[in-house]
Amino acid sequence: MADLQRVTRWANALIALHLDARVWSFGFDNAKTRAGQCNYTAHRITVSRYLAARYEDDEIHQILLHEVAHALAGPAAAHGPRWVAVAREIGYEGSRLHDGERADELAPWIGRCPAGHEYFRHRRPTNRVSCSVCARGFSSAHVIEWTRRDVAAARRAVHRAAR
Ligand SMILES: [Zn+2]
Ligand SMILES: [Zn+2]
Structure with a gap:
């Protein structure tokens, strides 16, 4: 089980590493059907607090990388080749979670x-x-x-x- 404070620390560290921390921020949302989201308008990456509490640390890490890759690749890339290339480069493995955003188990x-x-x-x-x-x-x-x-x-x- 991932600890929410720890998730926040990782997220902020990833944002500082790959994005502009003055522009991008991290928070939790209440989604039950997807694990993470990248809001390009608000420049905000969010992770479901329900799922964050439920997933293992390395899974959460993967979700964060998935969303950071969206932020880097831009909305037009969707889950296409450009996003995949960026995601792989920053360490996203894409295993175990399908597209990394769904939470079908609930x-x-x-x-x-x-x-x-x-x-x-x-x-x-x-x-x-x-x-x-x-x-x-x-x-x-x-x-x-x-x-x-x-x-x-x-x-x-x-x-x-x-x-
Ligand atoms: Zn069918
Ligand atoms: Zn995605």
Whole structure:
């Protein structure tokens, strides 16, 4: 479990190292569906306090590098080759976290299309939805089946750790 004060120290150190510390700042946000965010307008990198408390130190470090790379590469780079190059250069490995920003483990609804693509939602979708990977537009052959799973234990762990 990462300690929030320590996370703040790392974040500020990374900002001082790679960015302009007079321009960029760091803080926590309350997001539950993504781990980190880079706000180019406010010049602010934020990390979910829920996830920060839940992830291991090296995972948090990776999230911070992911976001610092966004700040360096600029909004137009998105997750494209330029961002990847910058991210690799500053030490982002990109393992274990998919794109480093999602926090699917706290979403109780899991959807799977017939081909096995997974979707995560905090609420059960009210309409029938089909897989956007398998088919563009709605396709009844690729409808997603939703199942609810128990994330209460994960949530409790988060709240305990956040205190
Ligand atoms: Zn990203
Ligand atoms: Zn699919």
